[in-house]
Amino acid sequence: xxxxxxxxxxxxxxxxxxxxxxxxxxxxxxxxxxxxxxxxxxxxxxxxxxxxxxxxxxxxxxxxxxxxxxxxxxxxxxxxxxxxxxxxxxxxxxxxxxxxxxxxxxxxxxxxxxxxxxxxxxxxxxxxxxxxxxxxxxxxxxxxxxxxxxxxxxxxxxxxxxxxxxxxxxxxxxxxxxxxxxxxxxxxxxxxxxxxxxxxxxxxxxxxxxxxxxxxxxxxxxxxxxxxxxxxxxxxxxxxxxxxxxxxxxxxxxxxxxxxxxxxxxxxxxxxxxxxxxxxxxxxxxxxxxxxxxxxxxxxxxxxxxxxxxxxxxxxxxxxxxxxxxxxxxxxxxxxxxxxxxxxxxxxxxxxxxxxxxxxxxxxxxxxxxxxxxxxxxxxxxxxxxxxxxxxxxxxxxxxxxxxxx
Numbered sequence: 140x141x142x143x144x145x146x147x148x149x150x151x152x153x154x155x156x157x158x159x160x161x162x163x164x165x166x167x168x169x170x171x172x173x174x175x176x177x178x179x180x181x182x183x184x185x186x187x188x189x190x191x192x193x194x195x196x197x198x199x200x201x202x203x204x205x206x207x208x209x210x211x212x213x214x215x216x217x218x219x220x221x222x223x224x225x226x227x228x229x230x231x232x233x234x235x236x237x238x239x240x241x242x243x244x245x246x247x248x249x250x251x252x253x254x255x256x257x258x259x260x261x262x263x264x265x266x267x268x269x270x271x272x273x274x275x276x277x278x279x280x281x282x283x284x285x286x287x288x289x290x291x292x293x294x295x296x297x298x299x300x301x302x303x304x305x306x307x308x309x310x311x312x313x314x315x316x317x318x319x320x321x322x323x324x325x326x327x328x329x330x331x332x333x334x335x336x337x338x339x340x341x342x343x344x345x346x347x348x349x350x351x352x353x354x355x356x357x358x359x360x361x362x363x364x365x366x367x368x369x370x371x372x373x374x375x376x377x378x379x380x381x382x383x384x385x386x387x388x389x390x391x392x393x394x395x396x397x398x399x400x401x402x403x404x405x406x407x408x409x410x411x412x413x414x415x416x417x418x419x420x421x422x423x424x425x426x427x428x429x430x431x432x433x434x435x436x437x438x439x440x441x442x443x444x445x446x447x448x449x450x451x452x453x454x455x456x457x458x459x460x461x462x463x464x465x466x467x468x469x470x471x472x473x474x475x476x477x478x479x480x481x482x483x484x485x486x487x488x489x490x491x492x493x494x495x496x497x498x499x500x501x502x503x504x505x506x507x508x509x510x511x512x513x514x515x516x517x518x519x520x521x522x523x524x525x526x527x528x529x530x531x532x533x534x535x536x537x538x539x540x541x542x543x544x545x
Contacts (some may be wrong), residue, residue, distance in 0.1 A: 154426055158458060161415075161422045165462025165518050166469065168411040172514045173470040176404045177477065177504035183397050184505045188363065190393075191386050193266045193328055196233070196358035197365055199389060200374065201382045205355055211238060211310060214353045217378040221357050224377035228370055230361040231264025233257065234354045236344050240307030240315075242337055244295040251291060252335045253307065255344025264360040267325070274299030274323030281342035285319035288336035292324045299323055305337065309349040317347050401509065408517040415462070416521035419455055423529035427451065434533050448534035455526025456519065463515035471511070477504035 191197055200221055202213040215221070218234055225232040236255035241248055258279050262268045268276040272292075277284040285303060287295070297303065301321045309315040319339070327333055345352060359374070367385040375383045387394035427434075434447060481503035 154422075157422050157425065158461075161418045162458050162462035162465065164418045165415045165459060165522070166466035168415045169463050169466025169514050169518055170470045170473070172404070172408050172411055173467065173510045174473060174477070174504070175407065176510035176514065177474045177506060178482075178502065179404065180400055180507065180510075181478070181503045181505035183400055185503060187386075187393060187397060189266075190329060190390075192360060193270050194332065194358070195386055195389070196265070196360045197230070197367060198359040198370060198374065198383060198385050200357040200359070200378065201384075202355065203380065203382050205382070209237065209239075211348075211350075211353070211355075214355055215357055215378070215381055217381065218354050218357060220377045221374060221381070224374050225359050228361075228373050230359045230365070230370060231260070233260040233264050233358045233360070234341075235356045235358060236341065236348075236350055236353055237355045238307055238344070238348045238350070240305055240347075242291075242295070243304045243306070244297045244301060247295045249291060249294055250335070251337045253305065253344060253347065254336060254338045255341040255348075255350070256338060257341050265358070267328075270326045270328070271323045272326040274321065277322050277338070277340050281340040283317065283319050283343060284322040284340065285343075286323045286325060286336075286338040287321055288325055288333040289327050290330075290333040291335060291337070292321075294334075297321055297324075303337075305347060307348055309347070310351065310353070311349050313349070315347045315349060317343070319343070401513070404510070405513065405517070408514055409521075412517045412521040415518060416525035419458055419522045420525040420528065422458065423451060423455055423526055424532075426454070427529045427533050431536065434536060438536065444534035448530045451530035451533050452523060452526050455522045455530075459519045459522025462522075463518045466518075467511055467515055474504050474506050478506045479503075 200215055202215050204210070205213040215234075222232040222234075234257060238253045238255075240251065240253055242251045243249075258268070258277055262276070271286075272289055274286075277286060285305075287297065287303075292298070295303070299321050303319050303321060305315075305317050305319060307315045325333070325336065325338075339347070344350065359370070361370070367387070371383050371385055375381075437447065438444075481501040484502055
């Protein structure tokens with residue numbers, strides 16, 4: 140076997156220029172695919188992390204059917220029990236209230252979603268307090284301040300320090316109206332949030348809507364490696380009559396996109412790999428025709444067809460292995476650089492979103508082991524596949540005809 144490997148290497152090395160071109164093609168395809176995979180995975184991972192860590196949370200609790208109806212009177216029960224259960228499993232909990240109404244500034248007005256929240260809880264568990272485009276988060280004590288979504292601020296033509304008027308229907312049926320100072324404007328989070336959000340201190344929200352402390356949602360956040368299924372079960376046990384859902388259940392399409400990323404990249408790897416495999420096929424065919432006389436002599440002196448077949452397959456494997464290893468080694472520092480530094484896309488666009496989720500304008504790669512295994516494996520497989528035809532051609536040749544014609 141060692142002799143066969145040595146012979147295959149010598150045959151590969153004999154045509155250095157041709158081997159270098161073919162292996163170089165495989166290396167370039169490997170580099171491009173690994174970078175594409177890392178950037179795509181980073182795109183999805185950081186978009187989801189931005190969405191969940193900023194506002195949505197890893198899990199949410201709602202009153203039964205609240206998400207379908209947004210009924211103001213459907214509230215979360217056992218809020219304190221949920222907060223206690225969350226702290227026991229390493230999660231932070233942020234209670235929130237929701238109500239619809241109108242907001243006006245100058246001669247501009249728009250419908251919006253008013254959100255009441257506890258600034259201390261939000262600062263402890265979420266990035267939203269630091270996710271500001273301008274201004275600052277509301278103070279810990281209620282003082283008639285509001286924070287506005289980025290697109291809503293553009294529509295109303297307001298900036299931090301301006302005043303807005305809120306007009307809503309309160310819980311008792313009366314009309315609630317208040318004047319608020321815009322404390323800050325959020326950086327982009329997602330289309331729906333950016334276009335409609337007016338966030339208030341919980342006490343200001345209760346006064347505006349006369350809501351008497353109703354809580355419509357509790358958002359839970361935690362480390363990236365949180366066991367969401369176990370966390371959901373623990374929270375559900377604390378509040379049996381409350382709907383507990385993970386972010387994957389709340390945003391099915393986004394979760395599916397994350398889960399399907401490997402499948403998408405496998406398709407790309409096969410497409411790129413087929414192009415590289417054609418190069419391997421061409422190289423081995425040319426080498427086989429050039430050495431037909433040698434193969435004829437080898438068969439005449441007793442070399443088996445299996446040995447010739449195996450030798451040609453090994454040549455294809457070596458070319459694929461050389462290109463894959465070089466491509467993997469070159470792409471590793473590039474992926475590390477893209478993960479640490481990223482690509483600043485702000486020169487082309489201010490913000491970008493996928494399925495309504497804002498994407499960080501610094502596009503970073505995600506360094507994982509998966510592309511460094513999957514991409515070279517696909518390249519090696521296709522290189523071996525491309526070597527089958529030349530190997531069969533060599534193993535089946537007639538030694539007499541090969542020596543006479545060549």
